[in-house]
Amino acid sequence: MSDTADTKQMAYIAAQAADARVNLEIETEGMTLNIGPQHPATHGTLRIVVRLDGEQVISADPLMGYMHRGYEKLTEVRTYPQVTTLVNRIDWLGSFANEVPFILAAEQLMEVEAPPRAQWIRTALFEMSRIANVVLFLGDMGVQLGAVTPVFFAFRDREFILNQIEAVTGGRFHPNFDRIGGLKDDLPKGWIDETRGVLKRIRNFCDEIETLVVGNEIFQSRTRNIGVIPADIGLSYGLSGANIRSSGVDWDIRRDGGVGLVHNELDWKVWTHPDGDSFARFWVRLQEVRESCTMIEQILDGIPSGPVMAKVPRIIKVPAGEAYVETENPLGVMGYYVISKGDLTPFRVKIRSASFNNVSITPWLLKGVYVPDVISILASLYFILGDIDR
Amino acid sequence: MIQLSSPEETTEEEIEIPKRDDIREDLISKLKDDLGESLVATEIIAEVDVWARVTKEAWLETAQVLLTRYNMKYFNFLSAIDWLPSPFGRDMDAQVDQPEPVTPEEMTWGTTGGETRFQLLARVHDPENHLGISLKVDLEDTDLSIESWSSIYPGADWHEREVSEMFGITFLNHPNPVKLYLPGDFEGYPMRKDFALLARRIKPWPGIVDVEDMPGEESEEDEVDA
Numbered sequence: 373m374s375d376t377a378d379t380k381q382m383a384y385i386a387a388q389a390a391d392a393r394v395n396l397e398i399e400t401e402g403m404t405l406n407i408g409p410q411h412p413a414t415h416g417t418l419r420i421v422v423r424l425d426g427e428q429v430i431s432a433d434p435l436m437g438y439m440h441r442g443y444e445k446l447t448e449v450r451t452y453p454q455v456t457t458l459v460n461r462i463d464w465l466g467s468f469a470n471e472v473p474f475i476l477a478a479e480q481l482m483e484v485e486a487p488p489r490a491q492w493i494r495t496a497l498f499e500m501s502r503i504a505n506v507v508l509f510l511g512d513m514g515v516q517l518g519a520v521t522p523v524f525f526a527f528r529d530r531e532f533i534l535n536q537i538e539a540v541t542g543g544r545f546h547p548n549f550d551r552i553g554g555l556k557d558d559l560p561k562g563w564i565d566e567t568r569g570v571l572k573r574i575r576n577f578c579d580e581i582e583t584l585v586v587g588n589e590i591f592q593s594r595t596r597n598i599g600v601i602p603a604d605i606g607l608s609y610g611l612s613g614a615n616i617r618s619s620g621v622d623w624d625i626r627r628d629g630g631v632g633l634v635h636n637e638l639d640w641k642v643w644t645h646p647d648g649d650s651f652a653r654f655w656v657r658l659q660e661v662r663e664s665c666t667m668i669e670q671i672l673d674g675i676p677s678g679p680v681m682a683k684v685p686r687i688i689k690v691p692a693g694e695a696y697v698e699t700e701n702p703l704g705v706m707g708y709y710v711i712s713k714g715d716l717t718p719f720r721v722k723i724r725s726a727s728f729n730n731v732s733i734t735p736w737l738l739k740g741v742y743v744p745d746v747i748s749i750l751a752s753l754y755f756i757l758g759d760i761d762r
Numbered sequence: 763m764i765q766l767s768s769p770e771e772t773t774e775e776e777i778e779i780p781k782r783d784d785i786r787e788d789l790i791s792k793l794k795d796d797l798g799e800s801l802v803a804t805e806i807i808a809e810v811d812v813w814a815r816v817t818k819e820a821w822l823e824t825a826q827v828l829l830t831r832y833n834m835k836y837f838n839f840l841s842a843i844d845w846l847p848s849p850f851g852r853d854m855d856a857q858v859d860q861p862e863p864v865t866p867e868e869m870t871w872g873t874t875g876g877e878t879r880f881q882l883l884a885r886v887h888d889p890e891n892h893l894g895i896s897l898k899v900d901l902e903d904t905d906l907s908i909e910s911w912s913s914i915y916p917g918a919d920w921h922e923r924e925v926s927e928m929f930g931i932t933f934l935n936h937p938n939p940v941k942l943y944l945p946g947d948f949e950g951y952p953m954r955k956d957f958a959l960l961a962r963r964i965k966p967w968p969g970i971v972d973v974e975d976m977p978g979e980e981s982e983e984d985e986v987d988a
Contacts, residue, residue: 437943437944440944442952448848604835607836607889608916608917609837609915609916609917610838612836616889623890623892692872693872693873694872695810695811707838709839709885709896711843711872720844722839722883724885729837729917732917732919761943
């Protein structure tokens with residue numbers, strides 16, 4: 373490099389530095405930035421109005437309702453079996469898991485219990501919808517941080533899980549397969565062996581993600597110590613699922629007092645992480661996918677034989693009463709508070725969805741963070757818009 | 763048939779002994795000491811769930827007590843119930859095609875009873891001992907307002923905004939009392955029973971075929987569970 377070029381470059385750098393100093397002295401004005409409702413970094417139509425001071429967020433205000441479908445009102449004009457069709461569409465990535473707590477609540481009111489085989493298959497499908505849901509998160513988290521490759525792997529391998537769900541239920545996204553008193557059908561022939569192969573693929577996918585994403589230095593620096601949620605604050609906002617387990621709270625409804633499913637007969641582990649940051653939330657979900665594979669493998673080995681449907685009246689009238697049943701869904705705790713007056717339709721159903729509570733912490737969580745971290749924090753909280761807006 | 767036990771024993775076994783639920787009974791008896799007169803009614807379904815109804819004045823105190831003395835750190839949800847029977851009668855529940863004039867039914871209440879049309883329903887949970895409780899409170903029609911929980915459980919903020927726009931209940935001392943889902947100029951309270959679901963008024967739900975008896979088949983309504 374010649375001397376003249378060198379001097380020129382030094383002068384340029386000095387001028388830039390001077391500019392930067394001036395910029396520092398200029399008082400920055402507050403700026404309002406709209407993230408969403410249509411934005412590449414949002415899932416669905418969540419709109420967040422953030423007020424910025426320079427790069428720092430002063431306040432964040434999520435606005436939603438762009439996709440509100442009024443399911444709580446609609447359940448009041450549907451018969452009990454028809455409600456599963458609606459609730460399928462709450463968390464559309466793990467749709468079978470949405471049906472389960474509602475059916476369990478109705479079964480609790482009717483004092484009906486599904487036969488063992490139905491409970492085992494239910495648990496298998498429940499965990500498969502968790503894999504279908506969370507695998508997409510594992511890929512999508514990379515996209516939010518600028519790594520495009522993982523999401524292709526995620527879509528590639530999720531397809532195999534969806535094929536298995538479709539083989540049983542007939543629906544890739546909206547199975548509508550759970551019935552009061554059991555399941556619509558039994559498993560198709562050859563399904564168990566095929567599923568074993570698919571689970572191997574999912575395990576490989578988890579290993580791939582671990583080497584591609586978790587070990588990546590850029591990924592770690594973008595997520596470690598970012599968006600830290602202390603356990604007590606998380607609980608008071610009603611955070612659940614992997615979001616609260618990654619803050620060190622050892623609580624999983626599948627293990628602690630879950631009804632209707634057979635998780636307690638399986639050998640598995642609840643994963644927690646002490647850090648409570650974006651990285652922890654990613655890591656816990658990755659381990660949960662592996663744990664789901666372990667569970668499904670045990671279920672495939674141990675499905676009891678027998679009928680898949682208990683004897684229930686064809687016209688279902690649920691006795692008067694109130695029941696609240698919640699399960700550990702892919703996104704967190706999902707529960708239905710069902711009030712029956714002994715009619716064909718529920719009198720009132722309160723849908724307690726996981727993402728609604730999980731996102732309600734964002735005004736607190738985003739205060740003081742920098743703009744690029746907003747995206748990684750939102751991605752790591754992992755919400756589905758249908759689960760917020762219901 | 764071989765008699766395995768004497769007849770006397772069998773009759774003894776047949777008498778259903780109500781299940782005891784010490785943890786929940788204990789919770790309720792402690793709550794009675796802490797809240798006193800404010801605790802209006804309680805109900806326990808053994809090994810399933812527990813409910814408590816409190817007075818409106820004690821609503822905030824109840825949350826405080828549950829959080830500090832009972833470790834109910836986990837805020838689950840907050841909602842409301844409109845106990846008015848639907849004034850649109852059966853045409854709202856997929857049974858008949860044509861709306862017909864209906865005589866208004868009597869208002870009835872669910873678990874732990876009630877006295878007013880609107881009730882608030884909330885649920886908190888102890889994540890360490892895995893014990894949850896559902897709480898209810900009566901709201902007089904003349905004064906649909908109540909203290910906000912958001913100072914105790916910050917998560918109640920959004921739930922109260924939702925209840926406020928859907929049922930028309932005002933929360934006092936709420937930090938941000940604006941609509942959550944609905945547009946700002948929306949009129950009416952959609953989750954109230956007297957708010958008509960217009961789509962249904964115009965076109966009855968075709969799903970009625972799902973619950974009709976098949977031709978030539980007797981009604982199976984009386985069939986009992988296995």
